[in-house]
Amino acid sequence: MRLSKEALKELKELLSERLLTREEELFLYAFDASSLFFLPEAVALPERKEEVLEILRLAEIFEFPVISRGCGTSTTGSPLAVEGGLVVAFTRMNRILELNLEERTVRVEPGVINGDLKVYLKRYGLFYPPDPASYAFSSIGGNVATGAGGPRGLKYGTTKDYVLSLEVALPGGKILKTGPQTLKGVVPYNLTPLFVGSEGTLGLFLEILLKVLPLPEKRKLYLVFIPKEEKAFFLITESLKKGLTPASAEFVDKTTLKALEEKIKFLESEQASLEALLFVEFDGKKEEVLKDGKLFEDLLKVVGSKYYSAESEEEIERLWEIRRAISPSLKKLASKKMADDIVLPRRALSEFIKFLRKLESDSGIFICAFGHAGDGNLHVNLLYEEDKIETAKHLREQILKKVLELCGTISGEHGVGYTKRPYVLWELDPLQIEIMKKIKKIFDPKGILNPQIKIPD
Ligand SMILES: Cc1cc2nc3c(=O)[nH]c(=O)nc-3n(C[C@H](O)[C@H](O)[C@H](O)COP(=O)(O)OP(=O)(O)OC[C@H]3O[C@@H](n4cnc5c(N)ncnc54)[C@H](O)[C@@H]3O)c2cc1C
Incomplete structure (x- = not known):
C-alpha cells in the first residue's frame, strides 16, 4: 500500500466524490488494451488544472505513485498502476479551449477525444491529421504522451509534428510551459518534443497547443488486391520512387485476412488472386489527386494487381472501417x-x-x-x-x-x-540510457510518475 490514510484523507477533501476508492470502481481503471491488470489504490477525476497541481503537491509530500490516464487504450500497460498508487484520469478535462483561425492552431485540454476534435474542426474546414485507428476513443493527452501515429502518417507525419507547446504539471505542483506559442521558434532548449512520447513519466499535460491544417479538397482510396505479400512493399517503394506521396499506404497480411473473413466477403470473387491487401489513399487538390491516381493505376497494371477504388466520403470511410476492424477481429x-x-x-x-x-x-x-x-x-x-x-x-x-x-x-x-521495457536495453546503448535516467530525475526526482514503465532499471 503506497497511498497512506493521511494522503487519502487530503485527496478526499480536494476531490470529494471524484476520488474513487471502491474496488468495483477501481477495476475500471485496472486494465488497458494490453492483457495486463494492476489495481490502483485510488482514482482521481480532476476537472480543473488547480486540482491536478494540488494532487502533485500531495504526491511529493506523501510520496505516492501518480499514473496519468486518458482513455486506457494503450497496448503496452503504460497507464496502469504497476506499483499501486493513484490513477489520475483526464476524461473530465475535455474542453476545446481556443481555435485560432489566423494561426491555424487549437488549444485543448488533454481529455479531448481525437475524433471529437476532428468533428469540431471540420466545421471550420480544418483537420488534425494524426489518426490512430483508435481515434474515435482515445484522448489527445494519451496521443501526445505516446507520440501516436496513424495511416496518414506517411504524408502528414505523427503527433510530434503537430504539438507546438504544452502546459505541464510537475511533481510538487509546479507548472512548466514548454515551447513558443508561435509556429516557429529556436530559443533553447525546446522541451516540447521531450514530452511527446514521454508516456506520463515526466509530467502531466494540462493544456496542449496543436497545429491544424485545411481539409484536403479531394480524397481517393484504392483497395489493392496483392497476389504475393512482398509485392505490396514493392508497390509502395515504386510509388515513392515515381514521386507519388500517398497520404496512406496500409498493409494487411495473409494471416490477418483470415481474421477479417466476415468483413471482406464482398471480395469473394477476388480470393484466388488475393494474398494480402493494401489501402492506398491520395488526397489534396482535385487535379493532383486525379493525376496521382492515374500514375498509381499505371503502376498497378505493371505489377498485375487488381483494385477497387472509392471517391465519395461515405465509401472511403466504409472501406477504412475494414482496416480499423483488424485489432478487435484478431481474437x-x-x-x-x-x-x-x-x-x-x-x-x-x-x-x-x-x-x-x-x-x-x-x-x-x-x-x-x-x-x-x-x-x-x-x-x-x-x-x-x-x-x-x-x-x-x-x-x-x-x-x-x-x-x-x-x-x-x-x-x-x-x-x-x-x-516492452526489458527490450529497451537491446536497442539503446548504455550512454543513452544513462542520459535518459538523468532527464527523468530532473523532472521527477522521487520517481513517482508512472513508475515501472519506459526506462529499465
Ligand atoms: C483498437 C486500437 C487501435 C489502435 N491503433 C493505434 C494506431 O493506429 N496508432 C497508434 O499510435 N496507437 C494506436 N493504438 C494505441 C492507443 O490507442 C494509443 O496509444 C493512444 O494514443 C492512447 O490514448 P489514450 O487516451 O487511450 O491514453 P491511455 O492509454 O490512457 O494512456 C497512454 C499513455 O498516455 C499517458 N497519458 C494520458 N494522459 C496524459 C496526460 N494528460 N499527461 C501525461 N500523460 C498522459 C499515460 O500515462 C500513458 O502512459 C490503438 C489501440 C487500440 C485499442
Whole structure:
C-alpha cells in the first residue's frame, strides 16, 4: 500500500466524490488494451488544472505513485498502476479551449477525444491529421504522451509534428510551459518534443497547443488486391520512387485476412488472386489527386494487381472501417495476443515478412503483420492459446532481435510502457540510457510518475 490514510484523507477533501476508492470502481481503471491488470489504490477525476497541481503537491509530500490516464487504450500497460498508487484520469478535462483561425492552431485540454476534435474542426474546414485507428476513443493527452501515429502518417507525419507547446504539471505542483506559442521558434532548449512520447513519466499535460491544417479538397482510396505479400512493399517503394506521396499506404497480411473473413466477403470473387491487401489513399487538390491516381493505376497494371477504388466520403470511410476492424477481429484466431509495433527501413519489409512466414509455419502460432507499411511501421501480433505462452514469448524475442538486426526500432507509436521495457536495453546503448535516467530525475526526482514503465532499471 503506497497511498497512506493521511494522503487519502487530503485527496478526499480536494476531490470529494471524484476520488474513487471502491474496488468495483477501481477495476475500471485496472486494465488497458494490453492483457495486463494492476489495481490502483485510488482514482482521481480532476476537472480543473488547480486540482491536478494540488494532487502533485500531495504526491511529493506523501510520496505516492501518480499514473496519468486518458482513455486506457494503450497496448503496452503504460497507464496502469504497476506499483499501486493513484490513477489520475483526464476524461473530465475535455474542453476545446481556443481555435485560432489566423494561426491555424487549437488549444485543448488533454481529455479531448481525437475524433471529437476532428468533428469540431471540420466545421471550420480544418483537420488534425494524426489518426490512430483508435481515434474515435482515445484522448489527445494519451496521443501526445505516446507520440501516436496513424495511416496518414506517411504524408502528414505523427503527433510530434503537430504539438507546438504544452502546459505541464510537475511533481510538487509546479507548472512548466514548454515551447513558443508561435509556429516557429529556436530559443533553447525546446522541451516540447521531450514530452511527446514521454508516456506520463515526466509530467502531466494540462493544456496542449496543436497545429491544424485545411481539409484536403479531394480524397481517393484504392483497395489493392496483392497476389504475393512482398509485392505490396514493392508497390509502395515504386510509388515513392515515381514521386507519388500517398497520404496512406496500409498493409494487411495473409494471416490477418483470415481474421477479417466476415468483413471482406464482398471480395469473394477476388480470393484466388488475393494474398494480402493494401489501402492506398491520395488526397489534396482535385487535379493532383486525379493525376496521382492515374500514375498509381499505371503502376498497378505493371505489377498485375487488381483494385477497387472509392471517391465519395461515405465509401472511403466504409472501406477504412475494414482496416480499423483488424485489432478487435484478431481474437477470432486465438484467445491470447502479444502485440508489438515495430518499424523498419522500407527496404527491409520484404525480408521481414518472409522471416515471419517461416516462424509461423515452424511454430504453428498465428503471426499477423499489418499497418502503416508506408512508413515502415508494422503491427506484429502473435495469436496463441494459453498453453503456448512460452513458445509465443520465444517467438516475440526472435522477432524483436530480427527487427534490430535489420536496423529497425521496437516501437514506432504505441510506446514502451510495461510490456516492452526489458527490450529497451537491446536497442539503446548504455550512454543513452544513462542520459535518459538523468532527464527523468530532473523532472521527477522521487520517481513517482508512472513508475515501472519506459526506462529499465
Ligand atoms: C483498437 C486500437 C487501435 C489502435 N491503433 C493505434 C494506431 O493506429 N496508432 C497508434 O499510435 N496507437 C494506436 N493504438 C494505441 C492507443 O490507442 C494509443 O496509444 C493512444 O494514443 C492512447 O490514448 P489514450 O487516451 O487511450 O491514453 P491511455 O492509454 O490512457 O494512456 C497512454 C499513455 O498516455 C499517458 N497519458 C494520458 N494522459 C496524459 C496526460 N494528460 N499527461 C501525461 N500523460 C498522459 C499515460 O500515462 C500513458 O502512459 C490503438 C489501440 C487500440 C485499442
